[in-house]
Amino acid sequence: MNNGIQEEPRGRRARRRGGPGPTLADVARLAGVSPMTVSRVVNDSARITQASRDKVEQAIRDLGYVPNQAARSLAGARQHRLALVYENPSAAFLSELLLGCLEQAGECDAVLLLESFRADEEVTDLVARLQRHRVEGVLLPAPLCDDSTLVDGLAAGHLAVARIAATQAMAGALSVGMDDEAAARDMTSHLLALGHRRIGFIAGSDRFPMSARRRAGFCRALQQANLAADPAMIATGDYTFRSGMEAAQALLASANPPSAIFASNDDMAAGAMATAHRLGLEVPRALSICGFDDTAMARAVWPELTTVRQPVSNMAREATILLVRYLASPAEFASHDLPDLRLGHEIVVRASTTRHVT
Amino acid sequence: MNNGIQEEPRGRRARRRGGPGPTLADVARLAGVSPMTVSRVVNDSARITQASRDKVEQAIRDLGYVPNQAARSLAGARQHRLALVYENPSAAFLSELLLGCLEQAGECDAVLLLESFRADEEVTDLVARLQRHRVEGVLLPAPLCDDSTLVDGLAAGHLAVARIAATQAMAGALSVGMDDEAAARDMTSHLLALGHRRIGFIAGSDRFPMSARRRAGFCRALQQANLAADPAMIATGDYTFRSGMEAAQALLASANPPSAIFASNDDMAAGAMATAHRLGLEVPRALSICGFDDTAMARAVWPELTTVRQPVSNMAREATILLVRYLASPAEFASHDLPDLRLGHEIVVRASTTRHVT
DNA sequence: TTGTATGCGTTATCAT
């Protein structure tokens, strides 16, 4: 009807238009409503008639309109600024974690910055850097999240902290993790269900709370099956391949050797497998082996490892959601008893475990 | 002097100000110049007197001013939009790659989006998604970068493509990678320097151009040392642990077995190590073993693997730089012979190789 | 329920 009018000012405008993208105003014009109505539809704030909504949505589809993030954040849409602080750039789970946080941050309308932190650095330096960039909240994946000095330092700098893959809660910070004990129990139950009655366990070093949890889960499952936990069937490693080899060596040298070995992580499980091979024990026929974490190692070795999969991506997303929600309304949370979310795990059955035949 | 005046309007402003961050205007006021001058200093565009520059820089430091990206991009600072298209969210090198691209994109004033792509998806769908988000250039890491259908589809959608960790150049796209042949040659020379004269090589499957390159490097090094390449000393695997076990088995069953084995990747090297263990060969005393890629596997096994380290982070950064430069001025580049950057590698010597004593 | 006016922090353009 009335297209063609008001063309003159476009001439000057056009010079500066960045992309050829349609704007909210374009949508409004096509839908025959005001820009404000379009904005409301996009942010689905309430009180819009279905008719308006439909017209606008149609126009959006016709034009292929995508909101301009820059404009949106400039205009004051409260965008929170988060930082993911990492230590080891090539940690196995980092990519999955990163993608999870990045995607979720986008969906939460938050900006995610990346900041590296070496253990030998001063916490105050990190805090200063974060503050410079106007960061309000920090996502802290394992193993950094277990450093209470770091967490406290961050909190002292008025930064909200969400810990990812934390073994247990920590005062003053949001935490997301899995239930290590339940997972270890489930894996052990899996072995019991396969008919194994004598199961060796390779625990992790006592310095990590995680180790105790996983061991407790193992013992608990035996208990529930009315089996005594034989101390000779528990060896301790330090989460390395080599320590797994040695622990398995000890376990298998027992007078009454196990028909299955459950290691507290995949590296130790792979080490145990190396020992089995060396001793001429065929896996899984003569010895079932399973691990924990589902790292790349689990699928690299042969036979592939049955293991526990941590929900890394979910943990990353939930931590991000929690952090943004906290920043949006701290009042929602009891200040001294912040949430500690425990997400479900998954037992991934591969070729390294099989039914025990007597 | 004149602080205190103009306080009234701040009242209304303050409500909407996002962070408490100082703005360009604040800097200008403190430096006693116009906002425009500050902008020019920040973007170090030319024609600023040293005096102005100094004043402004001092003010920036005093206030801890950090430019607001949103405002900057809204105002028309030409920010290129890139997308990193990935296939496997938990690929070992992805985190390092991601960090490299993300950091470099920040330094280049480019925006990096993440987009996943499953092999069973239509290329046109991907292109549509990218165009919707106004993406101009795509970063394509291995193994996706070797899919010429994908690269062509992207190019057909008027998207610039930079391939990361590509084995060889491909028409119509920028490429960054390493020199596989040189790296294999260097690793072989390392073994020769250790006194090994009979070296077994585990090649990768012929379907990948990379395999031929690595094999050629191996042969070349032998040639340069005036050693004949014995066909019995070359076995072929498919880059899996298991195939490495089997290849090593064949190599070691030879009438004249090798004193060292060089596998075309770490997984196969680890598999070879498993075979050695099974045969009672001590590594590295009785058999030296080395791999390629320096994945997590290399440091997980025991003894740790001597291997070739790919410069992943550098490749990511260089690809990003190249892509941004291309988008900024395509004219700089010959349209049918785009750059193919080959970055230097590194031989990482660990415990799995040692001097050969006769 | 919908529209109008205004400003977010920066840069492009033009003027000086």
Added chain:
DNA sequence: ATGATAACGCATACAA
């Protein structure tokens, strides 16, 4: 070499 002014695209506050 520096400054004044007007956008950039959107959301908030307030009016209707």
